[in-house]
Amino acid sequence: xLRLSQILVPVLSSMTAASAxxxxxxxxxxxxxxxxxxxxxxxxxxxxxxxxxxxxxAQALFPAAHTAKAALAIDAANPKARLLMAVxxxxxELKGIVGRxxxxxxxxxxxxxxxxxxxARFRKVNSPLADFAxxxxxxxxxxxxxxxxxxxxxxxxxxxxxxxxDLKNGPEIPLHTSPDSLVQFTVAQAMVSCVAEIxxxxxxxxxxxxxxxxxxxxxxxxxxxxxQQLVAGYQTLLTFLNAWDFSGAYQTSIRVSGNRExxxxxxxxxxxxxxxxxxxxxxxxxxxxxxAVIGARYAISMQQELCPQGKQSTQNRPGYAxxxxxxxxxxxxxxxxxGLIELMLKGPTAVAVSESEVITVDAPAFFSQPLxxxxxxxxxxxxxxxxxxxxxxxxxxxxxxxxDVHRLLAKQTCRK
Numbered sequence: 001x002l003r004l005s006q007i008l009v010p011v012l013s014s015m016t017a018a019s020a021x022x023x024x025x026x027x028x029x030x031x032x033x034x035x036x037x038x039x040x041x042x043x044x045x046x047x048x049x050x051x052x053x054x055x056x057x058a059q060a061l062f063p064a065a066h067t068a069k070a071a072l073a074i075d076a077a078n079p080k081a082r083l084l085m086a087v088x089x090x091x092x093e094l095k096g097i098v099g100r101x102x103x104x105x106x107x108x109x110x111x112x113x114x115x116x117x118x119x120a121r122f123r124k125v126n127s128p129l130a131d132f133a134x135x136x137x138x139x140x141x142x143x144x145x146x147x148x149x150x151x152x153x154x155x156x157x158x159x160x161x162x163x164x165x166d167l168k169n170g171p172e173i174p175l176h177t178s179p180d181s182l183v184q185f186t187v188a189q190a191m192v193s194c195v196a197e198i199x200x201x202x203x204x205x206x207x208x209x210x211x212x213x214x215x216x217x218x219x220x221x222x223x224x225x226x227x228q229q230l231v232a233g234y235q236t237l238l239t240f241l242n243a244w245d246f247s248g249a250y251q252t253s254i255r256v257s258g259n260r261e262x263x264x265x266x267x268x269x270x271x272x273x274x275x276x277x278x279x280x281x282x283x284x285x286x287x288x289x290x291x292a293v294i295g296a297r298y299a300i301s302m303q304q305e306l307c308p309q310g311k312q313s314t315q316n317r318p319g320y321a322x323x324x325x326x327x328x329x330x331x332x333x334x335x336x337x338x339g340l341i342e343l344m345l346k347g348p349t350a351v352a353v354s355e356s357e358v359i360t361v362d363a364p365a366f367f368s369q370p371l372x373x374x375x376x377x378x379x380x381x382x383x384x385x386x387x388x389x390x391x392x393x394x395x396x397x398x399x400x401x402x403x404d405v406h407r408l409l410a411k412q413t414c415r416k
Contacts (some may be wrong), residue, residue: 028203034074048068048071050079052071056084060204079167082167083163083219098122098139154239157238161228164231169226194208195311217321217323222302222320229296236288248267248269252269252270258327264378281367300331307327309325312325336411345363346364347364356408360404369397375392376392377397380392383414389412
């Protein structure tokens with residue numbers, strides 16, 4: 001089951017103070033804030049953004065989203081509201097995820113029986129969690145449907161990455177939210193909220209929320225840069241995994257034998273499997289890589305500020321989100337790597353694969369004209385150990401223009 005923490009915890013767990021939820025008042029009236037004519041639009045938007053943070057800290061996901069949206073309707077430039085809305089948006093895509101995937105799960109009765117029992121136990125919890133995870137349209141019937149959902153999730157991650165990038169040159173953003181309450185969202189934990197809605201999204205009661213002391217942590221360019229790169233890494237991974245069609249994989253997986261050649265033929269028997277999906281986001285990856293190079297170079301140039309102790313320490317950046325510092329090791333090696341990435345993004349580049357061997361890699365060819373069907377490069381031969389010894393396309397769709405793939409595959413050894 002998809003864990004949101006796998007995406008968001010690495011991004012934001014260092015961005016907030018290690019402190020529990022604390023409510024500033026027993027109730028917060030959002031409607032009253034919106035209607036207060038004595039507040040300027042900037043002050044009003046900030047009050048709503050702070051309320052959104054308080055709601056999110058209490059894991060009241062939808063109220064937090066509604067309140068952040070209200071803040072942005074008043075002042076679209078409010079930094080905290082922009083950040084919170086961008087953080088929440090990917091999670092909202094998973095509303096009703098357990099109920100939504102049931103039609104696909106039903107196509108394998110042996111799995112569906114266990115799924116149904118677990119879902120029945122889950123329904124008895126009768127909590128906001130059940131509403132979040134179970135109540136949604138039963139709209140995921142195929143692997144393609146699931147991949148469409150993942151594509152929307154990736155799109156929201158891209159919006160989060162871009163928002164972090166936009167906020168980098170703005171003012172510092174203060175946060176009081178604890179990491180546990182802000183980012184430890186999973187399908188098994190999300191929406192277990194202590195907040196009671198008194199009047200349908202306008203007045204919230206925090207009387208049942210535990211109150212403890214919180215500490216303010218600030219986010220400046222360095223924190224947002226680091227968070228952006230972490231989001232970019234997960235976005236890139238999911239983009240690759242979701243770029244080609246997985247039609248039939250769920251049913252086929254029950255017949256997998258462990259023999260690579262046999263299993264490859266099983267999956268490829270479905271004509272759609274392995275074909276490039278429309279709307280894939282492969283073309284965005286070079287821009288992500290360029291941003292990563294910029295971010296890494298910024299970190300290298302600012303080591304006296306970002307890592308004054310010379311190693312990770314809470315004394316490096318007290319009061320900031322990544323308080324232990326953003327320390328760069330092996331600067332010279334990193335600089336060489338960054339230079340190589342820049343060259344590879346421009347065109348064919350010589351890359352050393354060993355001390356005595358160099359191959360040519362044309363990365364832009366992959367991103368500008370991604371492989372339309374994996375059948376074009378599937379293994380042509382396997383050895384007795386099940387390892388690939390040759391491909392149908394020795395240039396791997398132009399990535400290795402000198403057809404060097406056979407040289408790389410030849411380095412394998414089979415001892416059977």
